Amino acid sequence: MSAPSHATELPRVQTPLPGPRSQALFDRIDPHLTGSNADHGIYPLAETGKRGYLIVDADGNTFADHMSAWGASPFGPTPPRVKQAMDAAWNQHGMQISGWLPNTAAFALVEKLAGIAPGRLTRVEYSVSGTLAVEGAVKFMREASCRPLIITFGGQYHGESTYMTAGASSDLSNVSSGRTQYVSGMVMVPYPNRFRSAFRRGPGPFDDCEVLDYLDYLLVQQIHPGQVAGVLIEPVLGEGGIHAPSQAFWDRLGALCKRWGWLLCLDEVQTCMGRCGEMFAMQRWQGIDPDLLLLGKAFAAGGQPIAAILGTDAVMAKTELHLGSTYGFVPAACAGALAGIELIEAGGVLENARELERIFLEVLTPLKAEVPQVGDVRAVGAMAAVEFVQDRASSTPAPAFQYAVHHAVLRRGVLGISQRGKWHYRLQPALTMHPSVFRHSCEAIAEAIREVAKSPPVERGSIQEAVADAQR
Ligand SMILES: Cc1ncc(COP(=O)(O)O)c(C=O)c1O
Known part of the structure; x- marks a missing residue:
């Protein structure tokens, strides 16, 4: 596949999240928003545009885009x-x-x-x-x-x-x-x-x-x-x-x-x-x-x-x-x-999606043996998930761990799919994402998981309490 310019650029986060400019935008607009649109806890950044497979925020931070408009932007930059x-x-x-x-x-x-x-x-x-x-x-x-x-x-x-x-x-x-x-x-x-x-x-x-x-x-x-x-x-x-x-x-x-x-x-x-x-x-x-x-x-x-x-x-x-x-x-x-x-x-897209599946499994599957909170690692083409558990024997869901990983990953410039109360963290990048950018993201996720595992957050007794905690 021919690689468009910026296709291999890696992300860079240079401010705390949200950065001051994103925060100023939230402060201005929030009085007019409703419900989850005014909730910036999950994605603490204001997007101003895209560059290649990166999302650019108001503070100039860049994030590898593993949301791809929840799958609706399958080719990254509009072909x-x-x-x-x-x-x-x-x-x-x-x-x-x-x-x-x-x-x-x-x-x-x-x-x-x-x-x-x-x-x-x-x-x-x-x-x-x-x-x-x-x-x-x-x-x-x-x-x-x-x-x-x-x-x-x-x-x-x-x-x-x-x-x-x-x-x-x-x-x-x-x-x-x-x-x-x-x-x-x-x-x-x-x-x-x-x-x-x-x-x-x-x-x-x-x-x-x-x-x-x-x-x-x-x-x-x-x-x-x-x-x-x-x-x-x-x-x-x-x-x-x-x-x-x-x-x-x-x-x-x-x-x-x-x-x-x-x-x-x-x-x-x-x-x-x-x-x-x-x-x-x-x-x-x-x-x-x-x-x-x-x-x-x-x-x-x-x-x-x-x-x-x-x-x-x-x-x-x-x-x-x-x-x-x-x-x-x-x-x-x-x-x-x-x-x-x-x-x-025309060719190349399906092959790339299968290559992303292979890379995800190659980089993240070994963590199942290394980190007790990594319960399972799954990928089907360019949709992939890590499922977190409190301990391997019971496989009780670990939503607080998932949420902490998501934020540790964001700080590394990787924007995946996370929701409060869920215990799996997902990637859904453009099907055409360059494998080198994708591999870099998977390695950042592995690093973030190891970081969170050193001091795991307290898990609550129910999913509803976990959601409430994450909203605080
Ligand atoms: C499997 C499935 N069906 C239906 C929908 C709803 O689609 P839309 O948000 O375009 O209404 C979604 C959205 O995530 C979905 O994942």
């Missing part, structure tokens, strides 16, 4: 090809409501998606955000099956709408703490997890199919399989800490879907378009045969907001649903998304 395609579409179409007015920009993207969509997926529904795509998929599943129930997995995240905060649980412990909406129609089983089991004590490795034993139990004790419309699952658990189910899990889940006529919906909002080292994360396994597949985040290629629901003829050809939104598939967003897919097809 000229994506920008040119978007500019051309703006000039040609301006704003257009694609769900009502047929237009060639949307058609070009639909044809490309139909060409690359795996398995039986042939149809494309326009959307604008991941949350709306999931909401729409739930409606499709219910309409196509005339059944009410959706099976979801604990720890998943599908967005902040009323319905989707009920269908997910990853943020019960922090962002949406105490404000989750409870609605009917969702049946939740634990996400397949080989390190931490909902049914057993201590650290794994566990057989992650045991969650399907539990589902079998629910099918006898609580729900009738004929009432289930479908299964909503992230192929790799993102917000819940980067878990990739086993092939055996997918085989058995697929068999259950076939047996009971359940639709399989893959929420690939976070995992699509190269994030996991394949165009779609499901391609890391054999034989997954979805009825619906959801795109968001990296699908936008760092351009305008866009999301999509891919589906089979059986689910989508004769639908009476109208899921339109004013901003779904606006022409410039379509042109950017199309250019992004073409960039991946």
Whole structure:
């Protein structure tokens, strides 16, 4: 891959965080902000721009960007090809409501998606955000099956709408703490997890199919399989800490879907378009045969907001649903998304994502043997996590340790994904991040973990108390 200028520049932090200029900006703007937007404890810096794969703050500090707009900026600096395609579409179409007015920009993207969509997926529904795509998929599943129930997995995240905060649980412990909406129609089983089991004590490795034993139990004790419309699952658990189910899990889940006529919906909002080292994360396994597949985040290629629901003829050809939104598939967003897919097809991007996975595991896995608080180290393409525990034997979560590591890492100029109350620390860099910058970051994380381990913070008795502590 040709490296753009600044691609190999390393980060440098030269002030305490927040620096004086960032703090002055916070002081001015905070009276006008709300909730988490006015909370600068997690990211104590005010971004003023980007340079290569670095975030620059108001004090001139630079940080290697391992958030990449939560995965929505998959190529780091906006690739000229994506920008040119978007500019051309703006000039040609301006704003257009694609769900009502047929237009060639949307058609070009639909044809490309139909060409690359795996398995039986042939149809494309326009959307604008991941949350709306999931909401729409739930409606499709219910309409196509005339059944009410959706099976979801604990720890998943599908967005902040009323319905989707009920269908997910990853943020019960922090962002949406105490404000989750409870609605009917969702049946939740634990996400397949080989390190931490909902049914057993201590650290794994566990057989992650045991969650399907539990589902079998629910099918006898609580729900009738004929009432289930479908299964909503992230192929790799993102917000819940980067878990990739086993092939055996997918085989058995697929068999259950076939047996009971359940639709399989893959929420690939976070995992699509190269994030996991394949165009779609499901391609890391054999034989997954979805009825619906959801795109968001990296699908936008760092351009305008866009999301999509891919589906089979059986689910989508004769639908009476109208899921339109004013901003779904606006022409410039379509042109950017199309250019992004073409960039991946041109080669180098998926290979780089797999190289980042290799580097992460190579640098951080040895810490499992060295630091008792490092419970597990996981990576699937360019999404990676370190899970922290209080002690190896019990594998009790260590959110205070995670939060301290995040700040020790930030001081070293590495900006990853951390949340209060979570005990895994994540990286989600641009798929194209230069391996030398990524390796430097992984080494900085290892150093920060060793530093925190010398004097570990006190862990509280509950996740809720850990969140409260971190907010002080
Ligand atoms: C798996 C998954 N689904 C859905 C969403 C919601 O997407 P959005 O924030 O674009 O509404 C997210 C966002 O993080 C996600 O990770």
